[in-house]
Amino acid sequence: MFQIFEVGNESNSFINNPLQLSKSPHIVSFYRSQIQAEKKSSSYGSNDTSYNGEFGFDRFDDSVVADGMMKHYEILKEVESDEKTYKKDHSYLCPYLSLWPPNVEGNKKNTKNKAKIYVALEKSTEFKKENATQVTIDFESEDDKSVVINGKKTASLSLKLDDKHTNLPYIEVECIAEFDKEIAVLAKVSNVVIGKMILYPNKERYKALIQPVYVSLGTTTSTSKLEVPTSSISDIDEVALLDCANNHSLNQAYIYAEIASKTHKIELKKSELTDFLETRADNSKTYLYKDGKKRSDFNKKVKELYTAILAGGNIAKERVRKDEVYQSSGVQQAILNFRVELKSHFNHNFTDANRVKKAQKLSEKTELNNFWMRSDVNDSVTGSGAYDMFLAKEKSMLATLKKEGISDLDKPHQTIAIPTDRVHVFYFGGIEASYAEPIGAVNKLVPGYTGVGGGISYIFEMGFKMPDAILHEIAHGLGLGHTFEEKIEYNDKKGVRTDFFVNIDLDITEQQQKSYEGFKENDKKMFEAIEDWRKEYKQENGIDLPIEDAYLSYAKYKTLSFSYQSIVKEGEKIDATPSYDDYLLFKDFIANLQLTILSEADISNLTLDSSFLSYSKKLALIQDMDKRLSEHPQEIKDLKKELKKAPEREVNVIVHPQSDTMENYMDYDFDDTGNKQNFERKSFYKEQWEIMRKIGSKFFTLLK
Structure with a gap:
């Protein structure tokens, strides 16, 4: 007798009554345009002249959608497509449509509540040669109070099988009232569902106010902002930007954009940003570095300067003065000198060989305390140590600032928060572009930079007249990453699963089985590390270290x-x-360093505690269970053969880097060979609608 089950998910066992697929030889598929229906790799981007993003439509197509995205589409379980959806998978993945309600802000002209959706009769996995090639299909709205088809709850069309999908008919799907739950449009034959499209809920709609900030680089930093009519700045194309936002991009996620009537005009001191910029000798133009940390620091610095400007008056002046005195007093240089000493005398590499020998040395002395007491770090007699010099410079700096009446010297710069009721777009005069994150061998320039989810975007001169690029950056600020970035997903499609526990009628409880599997998974590295430690100890000292001593010495070392x-x-x-704020960070670092020095002695006096008892019990259970299982080799071999016949699931799926969407707003218009032909931004995935609405909602107001 045996059982096979998955630990933590016992429902995923052998399925005695698997789902019976519909016997229908056909399926019905939905397309946003006739061109998309032709299913050519060239039917996206500028090649699809019939679709411009005026409504949201997301249909899984593995020729353009990133690997692993299948989990974001509902599966119509009753049917399977004769064509492969992805690799060997034939699942019918439902497309998603987004339509606005009529007569609401964001759709006053009622241009966003209707869509022509093209429909095609296609073969299912049940199709046989003798089956009909023309079928009458009934299309039905699940809720005709909110969504109608050709003006009614149902509409019927006669569809023909045509692999080329030429001259397809369409249905007009119209939203007549807002709705707060998904509504399906079903395709039926003889009351059997053979196709499904899902309308994304539209009751919650948002307004995004775009606040332009026009920046010039100069010799000083403004102490207050100048508000000017946005229409007076020729570099800001309001008409093109709003058309792109409201008719070809954000509208798909039920987000309506407006641009603030007044632009904040400010000047930033160029020297404060030079660490993040490069001026090229060949054209004398300035660019933002591609280095991730420099970009992040650029973002941090600009926000710091801008918030000081928003605060205005004395706060801004004090911020500038604190930074100036921090540098002129020598405190900045003293911190740099201390860092050099730290790197020279306390730069441990704990992955080195001979860990046991190092551990024995660590137990004999307090290394961090020894560093702290070095004469070139602390010298109470001459005062010439790196930390002594810092204290002297710090004393001079604080005295100067106090004399000038500047207060709050133990606090970061006083600023007011950047308002979060809007999205900020900084137009940077004086910076040509940013270097892109390299794709393959291609390293190109891009017109902007944005930290993901922060609601603040930076547009450089190259992008001033590129509304789609500005929307790309705004979408970053609303939480979206690039389509070609690698990440981990979890996918419920069929696949391979191997981590099943085999129970061969042993005299153990189910809880013991679960504990065993959990310990093997979660504590495996710990067990292996301690065994490796014992081996190293024996090589070093020629002695078999008892498990208790090994655990204790390893714990001290770690x-x-x-x-x-x-x-x-x-x-x-x-x-x-x-920046004066970096001085405050250094003060915090010194405090942590001193606390660690105090803890060195405590660590060297560690004793065995309850954690070792827990460890011992886990080890004993694993050793016992391993022994029991090892006594049944043939049975386990037979069960593994049987397991191959069981239903399988795939989980951990990698979304591979790819840059072939041809039209998604979060793609680049170039790949690893150069510019993409026919690239044209005009779509988001349904998953991207959801991310922007969730993360970006803190910058929005709710529309009524």
Whole structure:
């Protein structure tokens, strides 16, 4: 007798009554245009002249959609497509449509509540040669109070099988009232569902106010913003930007954009941003570095400067003065000098060989305390140590600032928060473009940069007249990453699953089985690490270390390693940039360093505790269960053969990097060979609608 089940998901066992597919030889598929229905790889981007993004439509197509995205589409379980949906999979994945309600803000002209959807009769996996090639299909709205088809609840069409999909008929789907739950449009034959399209709920709609900030680089930083009519700035094309936002992009996620009537006009001191910029010798133009940290620091610095400007008056002046004195007093240089000493004398690499020997040395001395007491770090007699010099410079800096009446010297720069009731777009005069994240061998320029989810975008001169590129950056600010970025997804489609527990009628409880599997998965690295530790100890000392002693010495080593590595990493983060705030960060670092010194002695006095008892019990259970299972080799072999016949599931699916969407707003218009032909931004995936609505909602107001 045996059982096979998946730990933590016992429902995923052998299925005695698998789902019976419909015997219909046909399916019905939905397309946004006749051109898309022709199913050619060239039917996207500028080649699809019949679709411009005026309504949202997301249909899975593995020629343009990233691998692993299948989980974001509902599966119509009753039918399977004769064509492969993805690799070997034949699942029918339902497309999604977004339509606005009529007569609402964002759709006053009623141009966004209707869509012509083209429909095609296609073969299912049940199709046989003798089956009909022309069938009458009934299309039905699940809720005709909100959505109608050709003006009614149902509409019938006679469809022909045609592999080329030439001259397809269409249905006009119209939203006549808002709705808060998904509504399906079903395709039926003899009351059997053989196709389905889902309308995305539209009751919650948002307004996004775009606040332009026009930036010039100069010799000083403004102490207050100048508000000017947005229409007076020729570099901001309001008409093109709003058309792109409201008719070809954000409208698909039920987001309506407006541009603030007044633009904030400011000047930033160029020297404060030079660490993040490069001026090329060949054309004398300035560019933002592609380095991720420099981009992030650029974002941080601009926000800091802008919030100070918003605060205005003395706050802005004090911020500038604190930065100036921080540099002129020598505190910035003193911090840099201390960092050099830290890197020279306390730069542990804990992945080195001979860990046991190092652990024995660690237990004999307090290394961080020894570093702190070095004469070139702290010298109470001469005052010439790196930290002594910092204290002297700090004293001079604080005295100068106090004398000038500047207060709150132990707090970061006083600023007001950037308003979150709107999306900010900075138009940067004086910066030509940003270097792109390289794709393959191609390293190109892009017209903007945005930190994901922050609601703040930076547009450089190259992009001032590129509304689709500006919307690309705005969408980053609303939470979207690139389509070609690699990430992990979890997919419920059929696939391969191997982590099943085999129960061969052993005298153990189900809870023990679960515990065993959990320990093997979660504590495997710990067990292996301690065994490796014992082996190293024997090689070093010729002695078999008892498990209790091995656990204790390993725990001491790991604890000290973690503490020391934290100090090293914190030290590496000390940038010593020209900002008073970095001085405050350094003060926090010194406080943490001193706390770690105090803990060194405590770590060396560690004793066995309850965690070792827990560890011992886990180890004993695993050893016992491994022994029992090893006594049944043939049965386990037979069960593994049987397991191959069981229903299978695939989980951890990697979304591979790809840049072939041809039209998604979060793609680049070039790939690893150069410019893409026929690339034209005009669509988002349904998953992207959801992300922008969820993450971006903090910058929106709710439409009524």
